[in-house]
Ligand SMILES: Nc1nc2c(c(=O)[nH]1)N[C@H]1C(S)=C(S)[C@@H](COP(=O)(O)OP(=O)(O)OC[C@H]3O[C@@H](n4cnc5c(N)ncnc54)[C@H](O)[C@@H]3O)O[C@H]1N2
């Protein structure tokens with residue numbers, strides 16, 4: 100059986116771009132930029148007053164002048180009509196263009212205004228004070244946003260400033276999701292005594308949504324070779340196919356054989372991890388990446404996080420998920436020589452990890468209240484209390 104790291108390397112070696120597409124800015128949140136964005140003009144585009152106040156020629160101030168007549172009031176969005184003459188100032192608002200004949204702006208609260216004149220009440224005035232100079236943030240033609248940046252709110256704001264109402268981003272994959280199993284019922288039906296509800300469909304849909312991906316098609320398939328064959332065949336035109344259940348050793352676990360019958364080349368089946376050991380992964384002749392996950396909910400969550408999410412992150416140009424290290428509170432022992440992933444929660448002081456109890460990978464509570472997943476390494480039977488373990492954040 101291959102190890103977690105070997106399986107991850109195989110998966111990552113098949114990562115590919117799904118192409119680019121142009122989207123409206125309102126739909127660009129969380130997407131990855133697929134074009135370089137340059138400044139269309141200087142920023143600020145003009146010398147801009149940063150305060151409400153009065154703009155003067157500093158040479159006159161240096162010559163000892165304290166009292167100025169207001170020549171004109173300049174509002175944001177307005178252009179001054181006249182140059183300052185001797186003894187004059189402008190009354191100017193925040194965001195307005197400072198005319199060339201003025202070289203400093205004094206805050207409103209630092210002057211006394213009366214009958215169209217102002218007396219300046221401050222000791223020191225610096226040349227260009229309270230003026231953002233044209234082009235001081237960016238010059239026309241400067242590279243502002245590089246390909247690969249994620250459209251977080253700050254990037255969206257910059258795109259808006261630069262007038263990019265449409266933007267080229269990495270295309271998201273078409274994802275098809277098939278859950279399987281005769282005992283698994285839709286959540287709006289009443290399950291019989293030995294039936295359960297299809298939580299994994301919702302789990303996987305929500306996990307994909309966190310990456311900004313909407314499932315294109317989702318279907319539940321019964322444990323029948325024929326139904327599986329036709330469903331999988333009909334979905335093989337997508338970029339990524341996720342199946343769930345029917346991959347281990349049971350008499351009705353037809354998923355691996357059906358995939359292979361349809362020409363999906365097996366990359367691996369079974370990985371030395373707990374939970375999630377029975378995972379199957381393959382690639383179709385047309386390049387569809389297929390992940391068949393074990394049916395237990397916690398196995399489904401872990402295999403999605405450690406494999407599918409990492410694959411998609413690489414395909415979409417996100418950096419790999421961050422892995423941290425912290426001491427674990429309470430020791431733990433494991434029975435199998437596999438990498439074991441277990442639910443944890445960051446202590447309030449952020450200095451250690453607490454373990455969250457989970458009964459088994461079939462526990463519908465999935466270690467609720469865990470905000471992280473830690474790794475008990477394959478080669479360690481025991482992790483002592485206070486020993487450092489590596490972990491990753493669960494839903495951030
Ligand atoms: N002889 C062996 N038996 C099993 C092995 C093994 O290596 N040898 N592996 C065990 C492990 S580990 C896991 S995990 C499970 C995985 O089995 P399958 O992937 O074949 O999944 P199923 O048997 O179909 O289901 C397992 C479990 O999960 C429930 N399930 C399935 N689908 C859903 C869904 N959409 N929503 C909620 N719950 C679901 C299902 O009812 C089962 O209880 O195999 C072990 N057996």
Ligand code: MOO
Nearest residue numbers: 374375376398460
């Ligand atoms: O490894 Mo299975 O995925 O525990 O229950």
